[in-house]
Amino acid sequence: MSYRGFIMGKRIYVGNLPWSVTKVILENLFSGFGEIEEALVIANKFTGRSRGFGFVTFKEDVAAGKAISEMHEKDVEGRKIVVREAMPLGEGPPKEHEGKEEGSEGHEKPHRRKEPKHKEDSEGEF
Numbered sequence: 001m002s003y004r005g006f007i008m009g010k011r012i013y014v015g016n017l018p019w020s021v022t023k024v025i026l027e028n029l030f031s032g033f034g035e036i037e038e039a040l041v042i043a044n045k046f047t048g049r050s051r052g053f054g055f056v057t058f059k060e061d062v063a064a065g066k067a068i069s070e071m072h073e074k075d076v077e078g079r080k081i082v083v084r085e086a087m088p089l090g091e092g093p094p095k096e097h098e099g100k101e102e103g104s105e106g107h108e109k110p111h112r113r114k115e116p117k118h119k120e121d122s123e124g125e126f
Contacts, residue, residue, distance in 0.1 A: 009037055010064035014071075015053040015082035017041065023054075029076065030056045034063025055086055 014026065021029075027039040041054040058064040064085070072083040 009057055009059040010061040011055055011057045011086040012064050012068055013053065013055060013082070013084050013086040016079050017050065017052050017054060017081060018077040018079050019050050019052065020077060021050065021054070026054050026056060030058075030067050030071070033058065033067040033070070035059040 012030075014030075017026070021041060023039050023041050026041055027036055030036060030039070035058065037057040037059055039054065039056050042051045043049060044051055056064075056067070058067065068083050068085065071081065073080045074083075075081075
């Protein structure tokens, strides 16, 4: 696989990570499977808080395959992580995951009150 002219190994997606997992912890979790080119924990750009997922790029495809098979649904700090091959930018998750958000099992999005479009629509509301 290539990215902007660089040859890269196989990249895996790691989801449902505990908020406490850092780049160093992620690297340590997967370093036993082979040489890692890069480990990233994706963070909110405003708060710096982990978004609960990341990526690990291995130099060898075999190492990535072994990491996927052995780490998928493994318990990390009380959470079963999701490990699969990363999709190229612009491609979504496999169809079996459509409509689902990572780690959303049993959780609903909070309901937000709709604001009135016009001031006169809000008269009498508290």
